[in-house]
């Protein structure tokens with residue numbers, strides 16, 4: 724029960740890393756607001772008396788503000804915010820059009836701005852809390868043909884540091900997690916959209932010392948640590964879990 728009595732918002736909660744985080748948080752005693760734009764998938768989450776679901780597109784500030792207000796009303800406080808919703812697209816700077824760039828920046832970066840802007844005053848009023856942003860190991864190493872996504876995750880890592888400094892005095896810790904390739908719907912989608920799936924997989928295996936994808940649960944357990952008081956002295960840092968990919 725490492726999160727007993729804590730109230731947590733998790734975005735991108737209906738699938739993959741977010742869904743595994745919701746399950747881990749509930750196991751650890753948290754009350755959880757699961758946020759996703761996919762309402763049907765949210766309905767598929769196992770029912771739990773400590774779980775509330777909110778169908779919200781995190782690119783929409785008005786909807787995010789209303790969700791944060793509703794969570795604070797329902798649970799009385801907010802202790803943890805996990806800014807996890809996100810995805811990428813293929814493309815170099817030459818082949819990425821403005822709409823695709825703006826969308827990748829909105830879902831990965833602007834969403835952190837919107838959710839944090841509305842949640843931080845509530846967290847501060849309750850005495851503090853912890854924010855965990857899902858970056859990626861591509862925040863520190865480049866990969867080919869994903870220019871907008873690499874830029875967006877680099878921005879998430881940098882924004883994490885800025886937020887940590889700005890809100891330390893309010894006892895709000897802000898860290899990011901940097902997963903390597905994780906077996907999830909996002910990953911399946913990238914594989915499906917890849918112009919050359921075989922080459923995509925071969926490139927991945929060649930860069931992976933452990934020779935496998937990670938699981939959403941292997942990231943969720945790190946997020947539990949960063950959300951809990953066990954990580955009380957950690958802020959402004961990026962924590963990598965990538966099977967050794969960035970070690971070479």
Ligand SMILES: NC(=O)c1ccc[n+]([C@@H]2O[C@H](COP(=O)([O-])OP(=O)(O)OC[C@H]3O[C@@H](n4cnc5c(N)ncnc54)[C@H](O)[C@@H]3O)[C@@H](O)[C@H]2O)c1
Nearest residue numbers: 735738739740759760780781808809859904905907908909
């Ligand atoms: N899977 C990987 O290999 C990997 C690696 C590094 C980082 N990440 C990051 O981890 C996070 C979670 O990815 P995942 O692999 O679990 O993906 P996923 O596709 O399995 O789950 C993402 C969830 O986010 C939701 N979502 C997408 N856009 C949204 C929006 N605008 N508003 C609200 N919800 C939205 C989706 O509906 C989905 O339920 C993302 O930020 C992703 O960039 C993933």
